[in-house]
Amino acid sequence: MEKTNIRTLILEALMLIDVEGEYSHKVIDMALEKYSYLSKADRGFFSKVVHGVVEYRLQLDFIIKKYNGGKRIKPVIREILRMAIYQMLYMDRVPDRAIINEAVNLVKLRRLTALTGFVNGILRKISSEKETVSFDDISIRYSMPEFLLDIIKENTDKYFDKTLEYFLEGRPVSIRVNTSKSKVTDVVKELEESNIRVERSSLNDTVLYIRGFDKVDDISVIKSGKCYITDVSSSMIAELIIPDNIKKVLDVCAAPGGKSFLLADKIDNEALIYSCDISENKVNLITENAKVQGFKNIIPLVADARVFDERFAESDLVVADLPCSGIGIIGKKPDIKYRLNAENMNSLAVLQKEILDNVSQYVKMGKELIFSTCTLNKAENEENVSLFLKNHSDFKAVDLTKRLKSALIEKFDKDELEKGYLKLIPGRDGCDGFFIAVFRRDDD
Numbered sequence: 500m501e502k503t504n505i506r507t508l509i510l511e512a513l514m515l516i517d518v519e520g521e522y523s524h525k526v527i528d529m530a531l532e533k534y535s536y537l538s539k540a541d542r543g544f545f546s547k548v549v550h551g552v553v554e555y556r557l558q559l560d561f562i563i564k565k566y567n568g569g570k571r572i573k574p575v576i577r578e579i580l581r582m583a584i585y586q587m588l589y590m591d592r593v594p595d596r597a598i599i600n601e602a603v604n605l606v607k608l609r610r611l612t613a614l615t616g617f618v619n620g621i622l623r624k625i626s627s628e629k630e631t632v633s634f635d636d637i638s639i640r641y642s643m644p645e646f647l648l649d650i651i652k653e654n655t656d657k658y659f660d661k662t663l664e665y666f667l668e669g670r671p672v673s674i675r676v677n678t679s680k681s682k683v684t685d686v687v688k689e690l691e692e693s694n695i696r697v698e699r700s701s702l703n704d705t706v707l708y709i710r711g712f713d714k715v716d717d718i719s720v721i722k723s724g725k726c727y728i729t730d731v732s733s734s735m736i737a738e739l740i741i742p743d744n745i746k747k748v749l750d751v752c753a754a755p756g757g758k759s760f761l762l763a764d765k766i767d768n769e770a771l772i773y774s775c776d777i778s779e780n781k782v783n784l785i786t787e788n789a790k791v792q793g794f795k796n797i798i799p800l801v802a803d804a805r806v807f808d809e810r811f812a813e814s815d816l817v818v819a820d821l822p823c824s825g826i827g828i829i830g831k832k833p834d835i836k837y838r839l840n841a842e843n844m845n846s847l848a849v850l851q852k853e854i855l856d857n858v859s860q861y862v863k864m865g866k867e868l869i870f871s872t873c874t875l876n877k878a879e880n881e882e883n884v885s886l887f888l889k890n891h892s893d894f895k896a897v898d899l900t901k902r903l904k905s906a907l908i909e910k911f912d913k914d915e916l917e918k919g920y921l922k923l924i925p926g927r928d929g930c931d932g933f934f935i936a937v938f939r940r941d942d943d
């Protein structure tokens with residue numbers, strides 16, 4: 500078999516992301532599946548460079564502009580420069596001289612021989628001066644668009660800098676143990692026997708951080724459904740519910756199924772969990788994943804959460820883990836930061852309100868509605884909570900200090916918990932940004 504040129508693959512992936520508008524995590528996953536014969540080192544290198552170039556795009560372009568005098572550059576040359584500069588600044592696997600040679604080779608492979616001198620020259624200059632480059636502008640330092648900095652600041656307060664740093668840090672994969680299939684200690688033992696390093700989450704006993712494996716899908720505890728990949732932030736939903744006397748659950752925006760699995764694991768396995776999403780494709784994902792997890796009480800259904808559906812009336816628990824701007828998961832999906840704007844964020848807040856209004860009708864008297872997002876944006880979180888409580892006098896915020904262990908209450912913001920919501924902040928909690936509110940329907 501002809502040896503695959505890893506740098507050509509990286510360039511193709513970056514062109515798909517930047518020029519064709521594909522999401523980087525999807526491009527990375529697709530390429531790793533297509534070229535599954537790549538060595539562990541090449542797979543790691545491919546993922547790190549592709550993810551890193553997207554993550555640091557603003558900073559890399561700032562450097563290119565500084566050394567290029569702002570002249571127009573062909574998209575493919577820009578990608579070649581970005582990937583070379585990223586490696587020179589953030590990786591130490593390859594010496595700069597070799598990085599520059601590889602960049603020049605890529606230019607030749609693209610039959611742009613006339614530009615080899617330009618690429619060689621600019622990269623040599625950057626390499627010789629890279630220790631002196633400084634990023635005074637915070638937007639460039641953290642490669643974060645200005646308007647998002649304001650939103651993140653407003654939502655993370657004194658954890659602002661730490662949150663921006665957290666987004667850029669490399670981190671282990673986080674998995675949750677499906678305790679209906681296996682004990683946490685048995686899972687830890689099985690992982691360690693496969694030489695996978697395991698660390699426990701300080702927020703949730705069932706969540707583990709794992710490192711030192713090649714393909715996550717090949718890990719035995721994932722393949723067997725004893726664990727599934729999820730962040731500790733969303734797992735906190737399981738800590739906030741009272742699992743007793745729940746027979747009918749509705750998860751309205753459920754694909755690929757993470758919250759439904761949390762609930763199925765936590766509550767009585769006689770309970771029926773209607774796990775819905777807007778399209779057949781999405782619902783198929785829930786079906787496949789539920790099968791691996793072994794949950795027989797999950798009923799995947801296509802349903803539009805904006806439209807009333809009699810089948811879901813009188814539910815004992817409704818979970819609305821809604822589409823959102825995703826600011827909390829920018830560390831995992833850096834494309835998000837370049838795609839958001841005031842307009843699409845506003846329309847998400849409107850959609851969330853519409854869904855909450857509809858699904859509130861399904862909650863049985865005395866039972867609860869959970870609303871969550873993976874964003875840090877008051878308009879989608881706190882303001883939706885206030886608006887919901889104002890427009891639905893039959894619902895009250897649940898005091899979440901009564902639901903969490905005291906050690907955890909101290910880690911979070913007590914006032915917010917008393918007001919019925921838990922906001923997880925990356926720079927404080929070491930996890931994705933996440934928001935969970937719990938409302939109880941009562942007619943008193």
Ligand SMILES: C[S@@+](CC[C@H](N)C(=O)[O-])C[C@H]1O[C@@H](n2cnc3c(N)ncnc32)[C@H](O)[C@@H]1O
Pocket residue numbers: 751752753754755756757758759775776777778781802803804805820821822823
């Ligand atoms: C944040 S994701 C849900 C993640 C999921 N709860 C989990 O834990 O795996 C939001 C989901 O809402 C779905 N969605 C968007 N609009 C919807 C609608 N009108 N009705 C139902 N689902 C919708 C999307 O397809 C997407 O799968």
